[in-house]
Amino acid sequence: MSEDRRLDVLRAIVEDYVATREPVGSRALTERHDLGVSPATIRNDMAALEEAGLIVAPHTSAGRVPTDKGYRTFVDRLSDVRALSQAERRAIASLLTGAVDLDDVVDRAVRLIAQLTHQVAVVQYPSLRRSALRHVELVGVGERHLLVVIITATGRVEQRTLELADPVDHEAVARLRLRLNVAAAGLRLADLDQVREDLVEQVGGDDPALVRTVLTLIAETLSQESEERVVVAGTANLARSARADFAHSISPVLEALEEQVVLLKLLAEMAEDETAVSVRIGRENRYEPLVETSIVSSGYGDGAAVARVGALGPLRQDYPGTIAVVRSVARYLTRILAG
Amino acid sequence: MSEDRRLDVLRAIVEDYVATREPVGSRALTERHDLGVSPATIRNDMAALEEAGLIVAPHTSAGRVPTDKGYRTFVDRLSDVRALSQAERRAIASLLTGAVDLDDVVDRAVRLIAQLTHQVAVVQYPSLRRSALRHVELVGVGERHLLVVIITATGRVEQRTLELADPVDHEAVARLRLRLNVAAAGLRLADLDQVREDLVEQVGGDDPALVRTVLTLIAETLSQESEERVVVAGTANLARSARADFAHSISPVLEALEEQVVLLKLLAEMAEDETAVSVRIGRENRYEPLVETSIVSSGYGDGAAVARVGALGPLRQDYPGTIAVVRSVARYLTRILAG
DNA sequence: GGGTAGCACTCGCGCACGTCGAGTGCCAAT
DNA sequence: ATTGGCACTCGACGTGCGCGAGTGCTACCC
Secondary structure (H helix, E strand, O other), X not given: OOHHHHHHHHHHHHHHHXXXXXXXXXXXXXXXXXXXXXXXXXXXXXXXXXXXXXXXXXXXXXXXXXXXXXXXXXXXXXOXXXXXXXXXXXXXXXXXXXXXXXXXXXXXXXXHHHHHHOOEEEEEOOOHHHOEEEEEEEEEEXXXXXXXXXXXXXXXXXXXXXXXXXXXXXXXXHHHHHHHHHHHOOOEHHHHHHHHHHHHHHHOOOOHHHHHHHHHHHHHHHHOHHHOOEEEEOHHHHHHOHHHHOOOOOHHHHHXXXXXXXXXXXXXXXXXXXXXXXXXXXXXXXXXXXXXXEEEEEEEOOOOOOEEEEEEEEXXXXXXXXXXXXXXXXXXXXXXXXX | OOHHHHHHHXXXXXXXXXXXXXXXXXXXXXXXXXOOOOHHHHHHHHHHHHHOOOEEOOOOOOOEXXXXXXXXXXXXXXXXXXXXXXXXXXXXXXXXXXXXXXXXXXXXXXXXXXXXXXXXXEEEOOOHHHOEEEEEEEEEEOOOEEEEEEEEOOOOEEEEEEEOOOOOOHHHHHHHHHHHHHHHOOOEHHHHHHHHXXXXXXXXXXXXXXXXXXXXXXXXXXXXXXXXXXXXXXXXXXXXXXXXXXXXXXXXHHHHHHOHHHHHHHHHHOOOXXXXXXXXXXXXXXXXXXXXXXEEEEEEOOOOOOEEEEEEEEOOOOHHHHHHHHHHHHHHHHHHHHO
């Protein structure tokens, strides 16, 4: 019995099931695909595929349905990456290039993915740790508070208030601001820890302790994972297929989507290969509420990937299509952020 | 036939229906409530209530269910405001006072409402137009760009980049910043348009045109409604009761919740009475996707309300409970933002 | 006139039952 | 290795039926 044909059968099952949402039987397969053998032969292959754990029959005398493992095999070995249509390419390009600032880019990207994949779209903001510093602003506020505003190369603004031991010396702060910006412009935030002492010396000034404090605070702030943010769109797409694709309710999934921490962890786990698209199918997500979903994500950003985009949807979905969209949007994002 | 008892019957119907999710019949009513009359009498009252459009029977020989108008009457005339339990009060107080900054306050508030009401919670960020100015920061960036950072009394930071006609004169900018902050501290942003010319004169300085430009830009920026943001939580609560409470799918509702613009408009429409809780029931929301939902919202903030909090859920919900929670959270928010 | 009891009637719901057809597994034949 | 044939399983679907909740109406009572 031919191993190749067996995989062809699996591919056909996945494609038909994704298209029709109905368990697919041996006869239907021979009718809709050109496999060159009779239903009886298909049945033997199916039995083998079931034995191997790639498909299951929901009940006796129903057709077969792919398992997580079946989808995995499909994604890894059987699916061609679908080329995007001209219209899709154009939509991505024009929508993303029209954005006015970082927030707008992220917002447009997430809506775009949701619309093109009919799934829940997820876009992570470019991580502060990885992006370069454009400007630091220091503002004395009241007696002993210092407002630190950090502006990154990607246009993101973060603010943090410092409580000082001594009353604010406004002139010293003004000088410090100037020198800091001269010395630290273009600094990659991830490097800040290493070069801090150099900077303290370089900036000099009346109050090295203050410099150190400010730099430390900046570093601390940026290293907090909680600074990372994820934007979600298209939850309505989940609800549309809810009854059909989710055994119970979609509310655990919605809950998970509202938890920034969960999403960030999830995306972080998928970051092994930063630039390529990576896929988590069903129980491969160890996070219980998501065992009935699949997540397709890709890193984006310049050089070392700085963040991820992705799409989350039911097991039964058009993987080649989703992968194509996610990959394409990630590439456009990378290009735009670099420009 | 007593008008009072008729309303008692309506109240009983609403309460039972909310509690059991089943159409309520005349006998069940007499058993569960102390109305002092027989089922037959109740039937007459029910016929009258149906005539008046306050209840309907989903089909012959089923019990009655409240209509939008029935709920409206219940909310307006029949429900006592439920007092919050000690535990609930404590939860609200402790959670909100533990917040570290404005983002945290909003985040905690929205989660709190979602959890206590089992509905979708909505919290609008305090509007810039209405809140007072704490500080303005001006930073020259490159040759002819000026970065304007606005810090409000509520701790919100907004930034905007100005393109200047002439190259940046750093000294002039420094002087301007100082004078602007002296003159404009505590200014309510909504008033800025009116007093702009006074300020231009008061600030004086080398370049009145620049002052005017900066002030105009600030005013423009702040008057953009798009600056207003809404945070949503608890969408999972919708999904939980989806099958029972929504005729079709909840996905139109989820779509609406993702549209900031829609939510902002909705909240704006409910702002007639700024401090009191206001309720929109079913078709009273002219926005089609929300005709199967009710929204309870209240203004919060000091003096003139600066923003709104609310809860959105199915028609069939515990209105007194929701109202109590929304009102209470709004009050705590007001107190915290004032402090 | 408002309240009540009785009664006939309606109708959705759940259940049992039978039929249909898709799909399977196995076996003997090629 | 592939195939045709065949018996078998089982869910989906339609039908018929009885139950019970609930109604509206009418006659009656205070």
